[in-house]
Amino acid sequence: MVAPGSARAPALVLDEPLSLWGGLDPETGAICEPRHPQHGAVVTGRILVMPAARGSSSSASVLAEAVRAGTAPAGIVLGEPDLILAIGAAVAEELYGVRVPIAVASSATLAAITDGQAVDIGSGGVSAD
């Protein structure tokens, strides 16, 4: 896994990759990138599902700050591993003892997840109800 842990929560499926830095407001948990298709959606407590992370190298800080502020997603499912988010999750666990599991899923699994569907992340991988 990109970041260890387990979570079960409704999916928030993003139509486009999101840079958490500049794209997520850690105070509110809302997607604040105006051009993003899911602009305004709140990630808190959801499993964020996106094909890839994107953009600035400051996204690790935003993820850790969202954990501190209690606005972080319950977990993240990506189409490919992402070091920046992995380190953000590792630091959040070091500092606050809270895990945001991050897992990689096949493109078929990603495509099958619909918005709002309950998704499980665990050591066995990603599964959707």
Next chain:
Amino acid sequence: MLAGDAGAGPALAMRLVVRAAEVLEADRLIPITGAHVDSCLYHGEATIDFVDRLVDGGATVRVPTTLNVGAVDLIHPELWRGDPEVGARGRRLMEQYRALGCRPTFTCAPYQLADARPGLGEQVAWGESNAIVFANSVLGARTARYGDFMDIAAAVTGRVPDAGLHRAEERRARVVLRLAEDIPLPLFDDDSLYPVIGLVVGRLVGGRVAALVGLPPGIDEDRLKALGAAAASSGAVALLHVVGSTPEAPTLTDALQGGEQDDEQIVTLDALREARAAVGGEVGGSIVAASLGTPHASAAELVAIADLLAGRPVADGVELLVSTSRDTLAGAEQSGVAARLRASGVELLVDTCSYISPILRSPSGPVMTDSGKWAYYAPGNIGAAVVFGSRAECVASAVAGHVVRDPTWGTA
């Protein structure tokens, strides 16, 4: 170090480096000769909690380390217009990174510092997306996309996972982007072409290593900076071979390391026109500000802005802000360029940037910029309405007080 014999701070740093090696499936760590750390920009209490752990745990950097921008201009602190409490925390974070032994450069363009430029093939750990793509592409140094926390962890341990762009074979271009042949030749002399190409490139390639074909040879560093910064905003671009301009790509065959591309795409004139319009088209006649110098303006760019102004004052009610590094500013103070800029009413900003901190008098805009990166991030970060144009158009607009922009851009 992992066992804590060097102290709790180095042990924390090493745990992160080892975690990174696991994620990247690297089987060993390799030494680095330098680092550029982006973690000194305040993103909330978590960023302070982290650096406090390192400082209190006795960590210091083991390799020469430059610092990226912070939240506050420490030389012109009066330019901060936000909550003084937040400014104080941003400042404290910057000071804590100095306490770790980092050099207080506070610039997103460390490659403009003659003594901080890694050479071809040198292994480094850089943060800040534009600096990463510049180090890999333009300098031929080797760094992965290191984010906050990981950059300083690498600097404290002096080690990175042997993976990704640190390895020669991973630097091979996988996708070839060809500029369409109908791009009018005069456009190649227009500074604004380069960030627009970057925005399109980032969208087309995502995180893959790409080779760009079709630009005239020997594109200068300031244009490559603008192109790379935009590409690293719209995509996760960490290495872009610009054939004929960057050191690992004298030819396309070199960029491909003699292999075959997985994918080839054309960058069309239509795509460029659309990207230019999408990133900040006409939003009405007036502007409240123009922001230049993202990434930080080079010495040559400061001269170019002063020459474009030619002593004319900025219009009443318009702010013309130019961001640069404290080192470049020191040179411009000596040469008299800074005085020329200030005489026209230019505000010179160092150590930070106008789209990450409350600096602009009227951040909602419209603000004109020549930066693809500024145009990409400012709407989300500071709520600015953006008009994108060339450096010359930004200066002309700031002098006129309204948008002066070529409506025929990209037409033959």
